[in-house]
Structure formats: structure tokens, C-alpha cells
Amino acid sequence: MQLDCLNKRLIQRGIYLGYTPAALDLLGNLGFDANFGARPVKRVIQQMENEIALHILRGDFKEDESMVVVDADESHKDLPLQKKLLIYVYG
Template sequence: LDDGRLTDGQGRTVDFTNAELVKTSNLAVDPRDFFKPEFVNRIDEIIRFRPLTEADLAQVVEIQLGALRRRLEQRRLFLEVDGGALAWLARRGYDPDYGARPLKRVIQREIGDRLAMALLEGSYGEGATVRVSVADDELVLTSGAT
């Protein structure tokens, strides 16, 4: 990359003169202590991100739920998630090592999959509102008219 070219494993060369590369890592240590100096010397800037706060996690939960809401609205179904359920999802969807990456899977498993089964069983009709809350440390899905 010093000359603005990248050569792949098959010998093909690509022009990288106007490219910017972003490298990411989940290293718990300073990259200078982990990588060889030849690699670190090629990095212009190292940006360390702070851990996610509860407020950050709440925003990530809302973003992920937004995708599910849009899919449901195409079927004229509506999703309401109360504050307790939002906090429950944030706790279950966060891992200190992986951040909020598990959140999407938690939402799919705990709401999406259960809702899909309920739809197949005819538990929710067109125009229904699916309400998500917490009882006994478990998510509860209930139906209500809009």
C-alpha cells in the first residue's frame, strides 16, 4: 500500500491511491502493544471507542426494533414495547466482549420467532397491536386492538 497499489493473492493489482482503509479491532490492549511496528506505522490514527452506556444500548434496541416494526407494518400489525421490555432486551442483548452484536439475535429469538409462531397460529389479526412487556424476568407478548 505504500505506493497506492494493492496486489491480491492471484497477482492482480488494484489502484488504491484514492482509497481510505478502516481497520477495526476488539483488542483490549493498545494496538501498539499487540501488532508489529511495521503494521502500526502504516496506521495514521487510532481511535478508541468508549464502552456503550445504558442510554446507548436503549438507542440500539430502538434501532433494531425499528426494522421489526417496519416488517410488521407491511402486514398491518403494530408493535409496542414498554420500558421494562426495552431494558430487558438491552441487558440480554449486550455482552462485555461483543458489545451489542448479540442484540439482533435476542430480538429475533425473543420477539420475532415467537411472533412468527403466533401469526401462524392465528393469534394476531390484521390491525392488531402486539404489546411486549416483562413478567417474572421473561418477555410477554399480548394482543390488543389498535
């Protein structure tokens, strides 16, 4: 649901959001806490949104031609979970 809300806000700017199954798994792991359930997922999505906002401010996007793809870095097993979330900007 949180990704859908982010996607709707991005679409208003002509930016399209895509994510891989590995990214969804990682977001689920980052956003789950045994004490708080899935509530922390909103914080994880907010951090991702902040990174996308930096790209917007830098002018990395072309209107109606841009896409953000979220993926998980599975090649570095020693990285903490927070460092494994990758955001690619196209356009």
C-alpha cells in the same frame, strides 16, 4: 434500530408493535455482552420475532387491527432474564 426494523416488517402486515420501558431495559440487558458489545441484541430480537411469527401462523392476528406489546415480567425475580420477556397479542 433492530426494533424499528421489526416494526416496519410488522406494519406491512397490519400489525403494530409496542413495548414498555421495562421491556427495552430487559432487551438491553439480554442483548449486551461485555465481549461482543450490543451485537447479541439482534439474536434476542430474532427470538422475539420468531414468537410473533408463531402467532401469525396460528392466525391470532386480524389484518390492520392487531398489536403486539412487549413487556418485562418484573414480578418473578428468580426467573432467568430470557424468561422475563413477555409478548402480548391483541387483535
